[in-house]
Amino acid sequence: MATTTMTMAKALNEGLRRAMEKNPKVLLMGEDIGKLGGVFRITDGLQKDFGEDRVIDAPLAESAIVGTAVGLAVRGYRTVVEMQFDGFVYPAFDQIVSQVAKLHKRTDGVYTMALVIRLPFQGGIGAIEHHSESPEAYFAHTAGLRVVSCSTPHDAYWMIQQSIAHDDPIVFCEPKSRYWEKGEVDLETTSRGLFDAEVRREGADVSVIAYGAMVKTALKAAETAASEGVSVEVVDARSLAPLDVETMAASVEKTGRLVVVGESPRTASIGSEIVATLSERCFYSLRAPGMRVSGYHVPYPPTRIEEDFRPTPDRVLDAIDRVMGYES
Amino acid sequence: MDDQLVQLLTPEGERVAHPEYESTLGGDEIFGLYRDMVIVRRMCNESTSLQRQGQLALWAPVQGQEAAQIGPGRAMHPMDFSFPTYREHGIAWCRGVPPADMLRLFRAVSNGGWDPQKYRHSVPTVVLGNQTLHAVGYAMGVQRDGADEAVLTFFGDGASSQGDVLEAFVWAASFNAPIVFLCQNNQWAISEPSSLQSKIPLYHRAQGFGFPGVRVDGNDVLAMYEVSRRALDAARVGGGPTLIEAYTYRMGAHTTSDDPTRYRIDAEVEVWKHRDPIERVKALLAREYKKKTAAFDEVAAEADAIATKLREDVLAMDRPDPITMFDHAYAAPHPLIDEGRQEMIDLGVSAGVS
């Protein structure tokens, strides 16, 4: 059993390396990813080993990074583009939504948009503006794209490889506040598919669904809830589009209560989609309405007060209190 | 260096003539520029220390680029307006922004830091190139108001690849906007050399868009002043846009999160040390204007005092009440804002005063 402990950043690095070893058509493109190895060192050492033709330092134009990746895909290359930070993906939004998402359909399946857009997302690193965004809902909302998020080093290692191997374009959301956290990685096998949700903690009273950095937040809340006599089941969504409704529904049918945790503002969020879908699917099981714990409806604040914007275990517990308080 | 580079003062502090430009400043004014640069450098160093001491989230040093900013900063008229990136501490200083306010962004207590209308200097823009479009739009407003004002916007060599910047050029040319584009080519965009962004000198691009471009020794504050003054004056009277490429060097890291030793060689930094903007002016002042050590010491002391005050002010910057995150998210009342505020109060996160 080749299990080892590594940080999420290292796990991503290793996953990219494996993917590049397996398939010579896999390229990386992004700002500062070559010589510097990326501002988070995710691509550290890869240009040295695979060369400048395969690990490309891009001029500073996000739209061009994605747009040229489209052309490379037409030519049969699988490009993993890095958006340096979530807040910098927006210049590329047009290419992503107008082209990456639609070209497979527009060409009746001839063009395969097999590219991965890596986004360090969510907050919690005390950065300045635009470095702590949660734009995943924009992409989940766009038909033609798939959106996933890893929450552990093991998932990071496997999901990046699975994403690269997949023929659909995938927006790969990496919780940057977890980059340096260590975890066990099984380098040989994984039991999870790319679009599977995963029950991280079993429970009986309420299902808390989270993704990215919020999985750990949910687990912390579950610990405290247990000491207060409430049994919380934590589900890591992993795939934001498409959602693994089966796993989530099975959990809600078991517990009868639902809380969803995400950092982005609540309106039209992934959490809203999960609550609506499970309300329909699990209507007769619900003992309370589904609750969303989310960022407030404001631009991401100065990070000195970001911990009161991002859901904390306390706010998750507050939502748990509220769903448990419904009579049935 | 490029022989098209406008230079009026060599790195050794000796004046040189240029066919098109000449220095119009007197001794006191030049001493004033020296003082500005010393203070900005001192504040920058203090800020780096503060970050290393955990008092700032981040700092983007301006070290080495003082002349590239003080020159145009002092060439601006009071009613002119500037649109910076996140590194124009020298311009902010010239516009009168209090030093502590410059650091509110980096202290992570604000996403802006000062009143842009009051200082006629916009808040920092972190997303590369966005501000150039804002600047052109503002300039189009100035045109429609018939005002005697010019607009100055900044971006780096890296940002010159961004679509927004190129679109700003299109607009500025098509509308003959009263704007000066000032590109500080400090040779590096984090780890990417400027050669990756452009195969030709950046100032040549202006011609492709139909307006003049000029490359200036960015470490020569006299040249920076004169070229900026002429370009701003031209804009003011309907002469349209100019691109000034300040050829300079980022002596420090991109930000305090960056480690330049990973991608550039020390020898290159050494070369640019000999082109220091402050040293050459100091030499000129000593030789031509007979400034004595005492005068320079006085400036150093003043800079230290400003740095000490800056440190005090930064350390006194409290964590804002979290409920302030709702202030000004919208101009008009909004139900989700009320709801969010109430939740914070209910959860005991805030007492509700904002």
Added chain:
Amino acid sequence: MSERIFDLPDVGEGLTEAEIVEWKVAVGDVVALNQPIVDIETAKATVELPSPFAGTVVALHGAVGDVIEVDKPLITFEVGGSEAAAPEVAAKSDEAPESETAAAPEEKKREAVLIGYGVADEDALPTRRHRRQGPSAPPPSAPTPTPVQATPGLAPRSTPPVRLYAKQHGLDIATMTGSGRDGLITRDDVERALAGTGAARPGAAIAAPTTTSRFVGHDLAPWDAGPAEERIPVRGVLRAMSEAMVQSAFSAPHAAVWVRVDVTRTMDLLASLKVHPGLEGLRLSPMTITALALCDAARHYPGVNSSFDDAAQEVIVRRTINLGIAADTPKGLTVPNIKGADRLDLVGMAAAINQLVDKARTNATTPNEMIGTTISITNVGPFGVDAAIPILPPGTGAILAIGTVAPTPWVVNGEVVVRQVMEIALSFDHRMIDGAMASRVLGHVARFIADPAPAMIVG
């Protein structure tokens, strides 16, 4: 003079630890503000840290090569009192350290984390800081003292699982009264409704009947008005019926045959006779024709007009029909008979039945009319019922039940048409009458009422 600890800061947006590469100072050194004190290596960079204090080094919290976590002590200084400008980096520069407010413990930790840089130390943050106060907190879930009826026009308030539960048990949640907050119908409310206990009676959406009804010779009080449990003495007619039924049911093995008959021609005949001038005031019904039919069948099969004498161990066959007519009277069920019904024609039969029924209803039945029944007929048609398998009046061998006449799809000449159809059933004492005989008798009756006119004329 006081000690100040400098915790390792996050120097690069999200770092969690750093390795000590080189100390630039030693214990005992006097250090100036911003003087370089150590080189550290992070995942991103090698960084030189400047001293946050002017003072004397008291302790170094790691050796070269050690990995220190962000927010943990790196170096301790002794700082002079005059160094007022020296910041207490690890202290709470904007919060009273001993603050006891609910927010304080978290704020305190915030300071130690240093201005929110890097990943906030989530493990150190208290997880449960506050429970929601204020109007949005759900009030304690005690049931309201008086159950609340659903407001007309609004959906009844309940939860999906409770609604489903009610529906699966055949209860309309809209008819229920909720004992939960604001009239919420809870699972308990449904359970109570199902158990039917008095504790919380379901509110009726339909008004209960207010009329009395007859039962065993008595008027019963309406549902809501009468006692939950009412006792009626077994006397008079009730006693007679119950005893007779017991005796008959437990002495004669009952069997039955039944058949549906197309009685369209009977109904047509009756309709035409009804308007016949000579037959005014004569109440004719299918019962009249069927009575004639039964008598005719008995003349053909006298064995059906028999009784079993258990004491004498003899079967008595009679060649006179005293036709019992089951009558629903105020006193209850009685079965008076028409003596010699076999000699009656249509008009006579009609008159006799009518007279018998009228007398029974007015309690004018004579004792003689109550004895000697040889064969009976009962009509459940007026109640909308198809047929019955009646219990034999004691001392008889057979009883014919006729049901309601209804338009029914029927096959005539290979085609489906609508006919007037009636079901008839013959209960019989199987001690002496077997299924073959019973079937023949029933078949005879069926053929008679299927085509009554020739039957009555020819026989």
